[in-house]
Amino acid sequence: MNGQRLALNRRLRVSPYEARSLPGVRRVSVYNHMVLPVVYETLEEDYWHLREHVQMWDVACQVQVEIRGPDALKLVEWMTPRDVSLCEPGQCIYVTLLDEAAGIINDPIVSCLAPDRYWLSVSDSDVLLWVKGLAQSGEWRVEVFDPNVFPMSVQGPKSGDLMSRVLGDSIRELGFFRFIETQIASIPVYVARTGWSGQGGFEIYLLEASLGVELWDALAAAGKDLNVRVGSPNLIDRIETGLLSYGSDMTLENNPLEVGLDRFFEMGKTADYLAREALEHIVAVGPARKLVRVAAKGEPVGLPRTSYALKGATGQEVGFVTSMVYSPRLEHNIGFGFVPSELAEVGGELDVVTSKGSQSATIVDDNWST
Amino acid sequence: MNGQRLALNRRLRVSPYEARSLPGVRRVSVYNHMVLPVVYETLEEDYWHLREHVQMWDVACQVQVEIRGPDALKLVEWMTPRDVSLCEPGQCIYVTLLDEAAGIINDPIVSCLAPDRYWLSVSDSDVLLWVKGLAQSGEWRVEVFDPNVFPMSVQGPKSGDLMSRVLGDSIRELGFFRFIETQIASIPVYVARTGWSGQGGFEIYLLEASLGVELWDALAAAGKDLNVRVGSPNLIDRIETGLLSYGSDMTLENNPLEVGLDRFFEMGKTADYLAREALEHIVAVGPARKLVRVAAKGEPVGLPRTSYALKGATGQEVGFVTSMVYSPRLEHNIGFGFVPSELAEVGGELDVVTSKGSQSATIVDDNWST
Numbered sequence: 090m091n092g093q094r095l096a097l098n099r100r101l102r103v104s105p106y107e108a109r110s111l112p113g114v115r116r117v118s119v120y121n122h123m124v125l126p127v128v129y130e131t132l133e134e135d136y137w138h139l140r141e142h143v144q145m146w147d148v149a150c151q152v153q154v155e156i157r158g159p160d161a162l163k164l165v166e167w168m169t170p171r172d173v174s175l176c177e178p179g180q181c182i183y184v185t186l187l188d189e190a191a192g193i194i195n196d197p198i199v200s201c202l203a204p205d206r207y208w209l210s211v212s213d214s215d216v217l218l219w220v221k222g223l224a225q226s227g228e229w230r231v232e233v234f235d236p237n238v239f240p241m242s243v244q245g246p247k248s249g250d251l252m253s254r255v256l257g258d259s260i261r262e263l264g265f266f267r268f269i270e271t272q273i274a275s276i277p278v279y280v281a282r283t284g285w286s287g288q289g290g291f292e293i294y295l296l297e298a299s300l301g302v303e304l305w306d307a308l309a310a311a312g313k314d315l316n317v318r319v320g321s322p323n324l325i326d327r328i329e330t331g332l333l334s335y336g337s338d339m340t341l342e343n344n345p346l347e348v349g350l351d352r353f354f355e356m357g358k359t360a361d362y363l364a365r366e367a368l369e370h371i372v373a374v375g376p377a378r379k380l381v382r383v384a385a386k387g388e389p390v391g392l393p394r395t396s397y398a399l400k401g402a403t404g405q406e407v408g409f410v411t412s413m414v415y416s417p418r419l420e421h422n423i424g425f426g427f428v429p430s431e432l433a434e435v436g437g438e439l440d441v442v443t444s445k446g447s448q449s450a451t452i453v454d455d456n457w458s459t
Numbered sequence: 460m461n462g463q464r465l466a467l468n469r470r471l472r473v474s475p476y477e478a479r480s481l482p483g484v485r486r487v488s489v490y491n492h493m494v495l496p497v498v499y500e501t502l503e504e505d506y507w508h509l510r511e512h513v514q515m516w517d518v519a520c521q522v523q524v525e526i527r528g529p530d531a532l533k534l535v536e537w538m539t540p541r542d543v544s545l546c547e548p549g550q551c552i553y554v555t556l557l558d559e560a561a562g563i564i565n566d567p568i569v570s571c572l573a574p575d576r577y578w579l580s581v582s583d584s585d586v587l588l589w590v591k592g593l594a595q596s597g598e599w600r601v602e603v604f605d606p607n608v609f610p611m612s613v614q615g616p617k618s619g620d621l622m623s624r625v626l627g628d629s630i631r632e633l634g635f636f637r638f639i640e641t642q643i644a645s646i647p648v649y650v651a652r653t654g655w656s657g658q659g660g661f662e663i664y665l666l667e668a669s670l671g672v673e674l675w676d677a678l679a680a681a682g683k684d685l686n687v688r689v690g691s692p693n694l695i696d697r698i699e700t701g702l703l704s705y706g707s708d709m710t711l712e713n714n715p716l717e718v719g720l721d722r723f724f725e726m727g728k729t730a731d732y733l734a735r736e737a738l739e740h741i742v743a744v745g746p747a748r749k750l751v752r753v754a755a756k757g758e759p760v761g762l763p764r765t766s767y768a769l770k771g772a773t774g775q776e777v778g779f780v781t782s783m784v785y786s787p788r789l790e791h792n793i794g795f796g797f798v799p800s801e802l803a804e805v806g807g808e809l810d811v812v813t814s815k816g817s818q819s820a821t822i823v824d825d826n827w828s829t
Contacts, residue, residue, distance in 0.1 A: 092464040096486040096497050099765050099781060100583060100706030116466040119489035122583070122706065127466050188591060213470060213492065215585035217711075221558060222592020225733065336470030336492065341587075363595065395469050411469060 092116070097124070105239045105301020109309075110147030110319055120213045123150035126321040133417050136325040139288055143245035144320025145308055148285070148292070149301075153238045154197075154209040154217045158231035161205045164224065166360035168194075170345070170368055171353060174360065176201045181266040181281055183353055186216065187364035191344040191371055194219050196335050198283060200268060210240065210292075212335035223363075238279075239298055243308065244290035244320070251312040252291050256280065260291075268294075274307035276300045285322045287330030324392060324414050328423055331382070331455060338380060338411045338425050344368070346376040347427070378408065379433040383441065384457055385422040385450035389415030390443045399426050399450070400440040407432060410441055416457075422448070423457055435459055462486070467494070475609045475671020479679075480517030480689055490583045493520035496691040503787050506695040509658055513615035514690025515678055518655070518662070519671075523608045524567075524579040524587045528601035531575045534594065536730035538564075540715070540738055541723060544730065546571045551636040551651055553723055556586065557734035561714040561741055564589050566705050568653060570638060580610065580662075582705035593733075608649075609668055613678065614660035614690070621682040622661050626650065630661075638664075644677035646670045655692045657700030694762060694784050698793055701752070701825060708750060708781045708795050714738065716746040717797070748778065749803040753811065754827055755792040755820035759785030760813045769796050769820070770810040777802060780811055786827075792818070793827055805829055 095101075095117060102123045104110065111117075116128035126147055129135055138144065156164055165173045169184040176182045178201050186194040186209075195216045197209040209216055220233045243251055252260045255273045260280065263269060268281035279294035295304055309317060333339055339348045345368075356372055383399070390397070396409040413424030428439070436459045437452040453459055465471075465487060472493045474480065481487075486498035496517055499505055508514065526534055535543045539554040546552045548571050556564040556579075565586045567579040579586055590603045613621055622630045625643045630650065633639060638651035649664035665674055679687060703709055709718045715738075726742055753769070760767075766779040783794030798809070806829045807822040823829055 091467050093467075093481060093484055093487040093494065094462040095465045096488050096762075097461050097463075097764055098488070098707060098762050100704060101488070103765050111463060114463055117463040118466050118468070118471070124463065189595070194588060215588055218564065218585055218589035219592045222589045223595055225559070225593055226596040334470060337468055392466075392468050394467055395473050 095119070095124070104147050104149035105295060105298040106147040106149060106241055106305050108302050109305045113319070120150035121152045121211065121215075123152070125150045126319075127324070129319060129321065132324055132414070135320055136323050136417070138318065139245050139286060139320055139323055139326055141246065142316040142318070143243060143247035143251050143290075143312060144318060145305065146242040146244060146321050147319075148242045148322070149239040151210050151240045153236050153294070154211060154220055154233065155206070155236040156209070156220060156231055156233055157206045158229070159205055160229045160231050161207055163360070164220070164229050164231050165199060165207050167362050168220070168223065169354075170356065170358065170362055170364060172355070172358040172360070173199060178203055179267055179269065181268060181283055185345045185350050185353070186219070187345070187362075187368065188341065189363050189367060191364040191367040192341040193335070193339050193343050193345065193348075194341065196333070196339070196350065200279075200281065208236065208238070214335065237298065239295045239301060240292050241295065241305065242284045242290060242292045244284045244286040245288045247312075247315045247317075248290035251308065251315055251317060252280070254311040255307060273304060276304050276307070278304070285332055286326050287332075288326065325416055328412055328414055328425070329416055329419070329457070333380070333425065334412065344371050344376065346371055347378055348380040376430055378427045379430050380411070380425050380427055381433050381452045382455070382457060383410060383413070383424050383426045383439065383450050384419070384453045385413070385424075385441050385448045387422070387448040388445055390422050390445060390448070393443070398442040399428060400442060400447070401432065402438065407439070413441070419457055428452070465489070465494070474517050474519035475665060475668040476517040476519060476611055476675050478672050479675045483689070490520040491522045491581065491585075493522070495520045496689075497694070499689060499691065502694055502784070505690055506693050506787070508688065509615050509656060509690055509693055509696055511616065512686040512688070513613060513617035513621050513660075513682060514688060515675065516612035516614060516691050517689075518612045518692070519609040521580050521610045523606050523664075524581060524590055524603065525576070525606040526579070526590060526601055526603055527576045528599070529575055530599045530601050531577055533730070534590070534599050534601050535569060535577050537732050538590070538593065539724075540726065540728065540732055540734060542725070542728040542730070543569060548573055549637055549639065551638060551653055555715045555720050555723070556589070557715070557732075557738065558711065559733050559737060561734040561737040562711040563705070563709050563713050563715065563718070564711065566703070566709070566720065570649075570651065578606065578608070584705065607668065609665040609671060610662050611665065611675065612654045612660060612662045614654045614656040615658045617682075617685045617687075618660035621678065621685055621687060622650070624681040625677060643674060646674050646677070648674070655702055656696050657702075658696065695786055698782055698784055698795070699786055699789070699827070703750070703795065704782065714741050714746065716741050717748055718750040746800055748797045749800050750781070750795050750797055751803050751822045752825065752827060753780060753783070753794050753796045753809065753820045754789070754823045755783070755794075755811050755818045757792070757818040758815055760792050760815060760818070763813070768812040769798060770812060770817070771802065772808065777809070783811070789827055798822070
């Protein structure tokens with residue numbers, strides 16, 4: 090039940106790169122009310138190409154929420170347990186936005202443009218509405234709006250080569266999670282050393298939608314002999330890399346400890362935040378369940394529509410898989426799944442139940458081994 | 460550039476009716492992070508069938524936001540200029556949710572389940588996050604959550620016949636925008652006299668997702684000789700009926716006066732609301748632009764990806780079309796478009812510029828005539 094044809098209309102906002110990213114695409118998704126390409130050749134071909142060469146991705150759906158004004162930092166701090174005051178202009182940090190129960194609203198990358206100006210590059214939920222709503226909750230001196238900025242991504246081992254051709258060799262020195270304001274082919278952009286792959290790369294934030302195709306073509310021309318091609322966030326690569334997808338591997342029903350995103354912050358930051366009480370309670374008692382990495386030998390299985398059941402030693406259902414895919418490199422299925430915390434030990438044996446039957450699975454470490 | 464194939468994953472939430480609504484569907488959209496079928500045979504065949512018979516629609520994507528607690532009414536009132544205190548248990552009202560600048564956040568149907576309990580049946584934006592954010596803005600004694608309720612719709616002239624077979628003849632007496640709690644085939648549901656078509660019908664709110672297929676099959680069996688079939692919100696019918704689509708015909712950039720939704724409320728309600736000052740200002744000075752109905756003779760044109768330009772008498776661009784489709788019944792193109800208020804007179808002559816060139820168009824009244 091995959092592959093229904095998508096009708097495009099005005100409600101699905103247009104990416105400035107559509108004229109280049111939609112022709113030839115095999116599968117798309119919809120993300121933040123925009124079309125997100127997800128497969129071009131096949132998942133596997135896209136994966137190998139991404140690992141060997143360089144790809145250009147239309148990720149305009151990673152929409153930005155701008156928070157600007159004297160209380161901008163205070164409001165960003167209010168939304169997350171991470172200490173955002175450490176983020177200086179030109180720096181990005183990955184945060185979880187939490188509600189009053191420490192449920193995850195979204196997991197954006199925050200870019201500090203100035204001490205009173207932040208962009209939240211959001212995953213798939215209307216963070217603009219959350220921040221606008223929250224902004225009513227005090228005398229915050231802020232403006233909150235969509236700045237109409239459209240990211241594209243350049244990912245893969247040759248991404249430094251490609252970017253240096255349009256920006257000079259100095260771009261190779263840009264630090265991880267740092268960004269600069271610059272121009273590519275005279276087009277004003279921000280360039281960040283970020284991206285949703287494990288292969289390294291850059292994200293380019295286009296400020297003027299009408300120049301999307303021009304930007305795209307400039308990069309494509311510069312990278313011709315690098316075997317650059319259109320690509321997209323790749324399911325195999327992102328699971329191998331341990332990147333969680335909001336809406337799939339975590340939702341508002343989850344807290345950061347459950348899904349292991351507490352590794353990105355330390356409890357006890359100075360600034361106050363909405364989830365403090367709830368989160369401190371969860372830290373004190375420990376999370377009831379945890380998202381673990383699961384490896385399953387045997388026949389390749391596809392991504393679950395919703396989940397695959399995980400069964401324990403005695404055959405009882407103990408949890409479920411949120412994402413799973415066959416890794417042609419590791420030569421087995423890999424994925425994420427929730428299990429009770431007491432079962433979340435590396436080496437733990439489970440069964441994963443797919444449409445192909447029951448396959449034995451093992452809880453593995455961050456290198457996908459026991 | 461239509462018809463890209465959609466990849467389904469866990470991030471696109473499952474409708475309880477998918478097993479019945481996805482097989483055979485020709486075009487889908489994504490709406491509130493769920494799949495929304497939009498075409499089965501062709502737009503025109505679906506349209507004629509809807510006008511003559513009865514259809515079952517998977518509109519589970521019309522997700523509900525529940526607001527419950529002693530201050531539930533006060534919070535709903537805070538979000539809209541419409542007087543919600545007039546809405547009694549068992550009644551629904553259509554409202555616009557406005558931000559502090561009177562921009563439209565969403566246009567849900569509000570159902571009053573009890574004086575301290577409301578459902579907002581929302582169009583395509585994460586109203587849950589808006590309400591949760593706003594709920595932090597005072598000492599509101601409310602809970603705000605997704606109650607996991609899944610609407611399906613029964614629309615068309617024979618919808619009363621179909622519903623009376625599963626609920627008895629009394630269901631024909633249910634008033635417009637009224638609802639009851641009942642059971643269909645022993646499945647607990649709410650049934651409302653509502654629906655996003657001009658042909659009349661009902662919406663059924665399923666409370667238990669696992670019973671979706673059972674509910675669907677019970678209705679399908681009961682309506683076999685009524686020529687019931689799977690259908691969907693139909694573009695031709697909804698434009699003919701004058702139903703606006705959030706995200707297409709209005710966005711956060713618009714206020715209710717611009718798009719004519721002020722006909723659903725009177726200014727000056729007693730309860731306080733967030734947009735009061737901004738909205739009173741707009742009423743005082745008048746909106747700068749208005750959404751009008753436009754009819755264009757000539758060749759059939761399709762729905763615009765984003766918009767079609769509207770040109771005035773001297774050839775200058777004065778506005779744009781947000782939605783347009785060919786009506787096989789009216790035998791011309793019909794749509795909505797924004798023009799400056801001073802040009803928004805019925806009878807006004809414009810040109811609409813599509814990929815097929817320029818066609819003369821007329822601003823028409825609510826009956827699509829001048």
